[in-house]
Amino acid sequence: MIRPLFKHLAPLSLLALSFGTALPAQAQVQGTLPLQQGMPSLAPMLKQATPAVVNIAVTAKSEVQNPLLQDPFFRRFFEIPDEPQERESQAVGSGVIVDAVKGYILTNNHVVDQAETIKVRLVDDREFDAKLIGKDPDTDIALLQIKADNLKALVVADSDKIEVGDFVVAIGSPFGLRTTVTSGIVSGLGRSGMGTGYQDFIQTDASINPGNSGGALVNLRGELVGIPSQILSRSGGNIGIGFAIPTNLAKLVMNQLVQYGSVERGRIGVGGQDLDPALAKAFGLSSTRGAVINQIMPGSPAEKAGLKSEDIVLKVNGREISSFAQLRNIVGLMRVGEKVDLDILRNGKPRTVSVVIGKAEEATVTGGKDGSGDLHPALAGAVFAAVDEATAKRLRTGGIQVREVAPGSPAARAGLRPDDIILSVNRQPLASVEQFQRLAGPKAGELLLHIQRGAGALFLIIR
Template sequence: MLKLKSALSLSALLMLLLQPVAAHAELPEFTKLVEMASPAVVNISTTQKAAPRNAGAGLQQMPDLEGLPPMFREFFERMPQMQPRQDQRQQPEAQSLGSGFIISADGYVLTNNHVVADADEIMVRLADRSELEAKLIGADPRTDVALLKVEAKGLPTVKLGNSDDIKVGEWVLAIGSPFGFDHSATSGIISAKGRSLPNENYVPFIQTDVAINPGNSGGPLFNLDGEVIGINSQIFTRSGGYMGVSFAIPIDVAMAVADQLKAGGKVNRGWLGVMIQEVNKDLAESFGLDKPAGALIAQVLEDGPAAKGGVQVGDVILQVNDQPVIMASDLPHLIGALKPGEKVQLQVLRNGNSKSLSLAVGALPADGDEPLAANAAAPQHNDNRLGVSVDALSAEQKNELDIQAGVMVKSVAEGPAAMIGLRPGDVITHLNNQPITSVAQFQTVVKQLPANRSVSMRVLRQGRASFITFKLPG
C-alpha cells in the first residue's frame, strides 16, 4: 500500500511539472503566418508641402492631442518635422508614416484615410524595399479608409477574411511599421467587437489588446488562418503610446467602402433622418421595455426618409431587417450599410405596442442642417408639482423649431424639474409618452403622473432633442 501511495504521489508530481509544458504547447505559433503574410504588407510615407511661415516663426510645433476627449486619438496623426526656420522662400515638407496592405495583384492598396490625408505625394515601400509612387483612388473620412493604386503587376496579396465571424477571445496578429520599423509583428486577442467610438458613427470597431503604436496605422489585423479581419486604426491612450486598448476597422466594412471608392471615388450611405439616443434603465421602464435596448427616436427631420416612412418621436427601433438593435449606436451601422433607395423593415415599439414599418432609406447628406433655437416665450404660465412654469409657443416659434406643439419652460423652482436639469428656454414636447399640445393639457398630464415610477420627458434645447427620465415621490 505504501508503494502504491508513493507511485500516485510521483504521478501527481509529474503532472504538475508537465502543466506549464502543456500550456506552452497550446499557445499559437505565428511564424508561418508572418512568413506568408508579410510580403503583402507595405510601408506608406507621404509628403506634404507646407505653406511659407511668417518671418517671426521658429520651430514648427507638434500638434496638441491632449484636448481630444476621451483620449481617443488617431494615433498616427501627421507630425510635422521639427526643424529650424531657414529661408521663407523654402517650402519645408511635412512627412507622415503609416502602413497598408495589398489587396490585388495589380496594385490596389488599403490603408487609413488619416495616413494619406492632404498628401502631395504618397510612396509605397514593398517588402523587397522597392518603392512605388501611389495614386489616391478615393478616401472616406467617416470610416477612415483610403484606397491607393500603384502601377505594378504580380504583387503579393493578403487573404481577406470575414469580420462577422470573429469571436471575442480569439488570437490575432498585427503587422505594420511602428515608429518606422518595417514588418513588425505583434499579437494579442480580440477584446470586444462592435465598439462605437466618439465621432465614429459608421464603424463597429474591433477592440484588441495587440500592441499598436504610431506607424501601425492602416496595417492589417490577421486571424490565425492568415486572413485579414481588420485595419488597425486607433488606440485609447493617456500617454500617447500603447496602453493595451487598440481598435481596428472590420474588413467587411473596409472592403464595402473600397469597392465604392474603386467604382466611383466616393461612398454613398443609407440615412434615416433621425436623431437618436441610448435607452437606459429608466427610459426602458418608462416605455414599457423589459430591459434597456434599441435606439430611441428623439427627433425626426421634416421630409426625411423616416418622416415619410411613418417613424415618430418616441419610437424605439428594436430591429432593422431582422437584425437586433441592442445599443443605439447599432442603428447608424446598420442603416449606413444600406444603399440609398433600398427598402428597410423597421421593428419599433410605440406606446407599448410593437409595430412594423417599411420605408426607403435616403442618401446621407454631406452636411446636416441644425434646427433653429427657440426665441423668448409668450406671456402665459402655470405652476405645477414639477416645480416648473411653462408658456405657450407662438406660431413663429413653432415654425422656427419645426414642431407642431409643445410648451416652453419659463422658470424652474426647487423640485423635480430642477433636479433633472430643466432650464428656462427648454421646450417640452412629450411627457409620459404623450405629445404636449397646450399649457392646459401639460398641466393635466402632470397631475396624472404616477409616483415612484420612471417617467419620460422629451425636451428640445437649442434645437436638439433628447429624452430624460425622472421619478415623482409618493
C-alpha cells in the same frame, strides 16, 4: 471554465490548446499550432500573410504655423511675401493588399491625408508610386492602387464572426520598423466614442503604435479582420488599448470608393437615443438593447415610411443593434436609394418597416472676397457647418465647425484651421448655421470668435 487553466498552463500551451482547431487542416499537428523546429509557432502563417502588408511613405506640404508670420508689420519689415509659408513633411504608415489583380491597398485616411506623393514599398523591397482611388475621413479609410506583378493579397474575413477572446496578430511598420508583428486577443467589440465619424471598432491588446496605422489585424488563419486605426494612450505609445476598423465596415467603404470615388452618406431622418434601464422600464421592456426614436424629421424618408416617435428599433436589416450609434452607422454607410428594413416595437407589438435611404443634406456657408458671399469677406475660402452629432456628444457643446480652409485664402490668413469649432461670435453662443450667418454676415464689422482647437481654446479677432 477556461479561467482555472491560466493557473496551471503556460501561455504558449494555452495558445496551442485554444487554437489547434482554428487553423487550416494542413497546419494542424495533433491539435496544436504548426511546429517550427519542434515548437508551436505562428511563423508558417506569417510567411503567408506578411507579403500582403506594405509600408507607405507620404510626402505632404503643410503651412508653417509661426505667430510672427501672422503679423503684417513683421512681414513688411522682412519683406516676406503675403502668402502662406509652406514646408514639406514626410510620414510613414502601413497598408494591406486586398486585391492582388487590381493592386488595391486599404489604409487609413489619416495616413495619406493631404499627401502630395504616396510611395508603397513591398516586403521584397520593390517600390511603387501609388494612386489614391478615394478616401473617407468619417471612417478613416482610404484606398490606394499600384500597378505591380506577383502581388500577395490577404483573404478578407467576416469581421462579424470574431468574438472577444479570439487571438489576433497585428502586422505593420510601427515607428518605421518594417514588417513588425505583435500578438494579442480581441479585447472588445463595437467600441465608439474615440472621435468623430462612423465607428464600430475592434479593441485589441496586440501592440499598436504610430506607424501601424493602416496595416493588418489578422486571425490565426492569416485572414484580415481589421485595419488598425487608433490607440488610447497618455504617452503616445502602446498601453494595450488599440482599435481597428472591422473589415465588414472597411469593405462597405471600399466598394463605394471603387465605384464612385467617394462615400455618399445616407439618412432616414430620425433622431434617437440609447435605451437605459429607466427608459426600458418606462416602455415596458425587459432589455436595454435597441434604440428609441425620439424625433421624426418632417418630409424625411422615415416619415414617408410610417416610422413614429417612441418606436423602438431592435434590428437593422436583420442585425441586432444595442445603441442609436449603431443605427446611425449602418444607415450612414448605405447608398442613397437603397432600402433598409427596421424591426421595431410599437406599443409593445413587433413590426417591420422598410425605409428608402435618402441623401444626407448638410447646411454649409462660405464667405466671399467681394462681400457677395454668405459671410464676412475675411472668412472667404472656408466652409462652415454645424458640429456633427459625434463631436457635440464628445465635447458636450454646440457651435460651428470649420470643415475646409483653402490654403492662402483670407480665412487661412485670419488664422482659421480645419476642424476648428467656433463656440461663439461676439460673445453670443452659436446654436445653428443660420445664427452664425446672421452674426457673421457679409456686412458685419469686427468679429470676436471664441474657438476650440483640439484640447485648447483661443479668441480670434476677424476684421
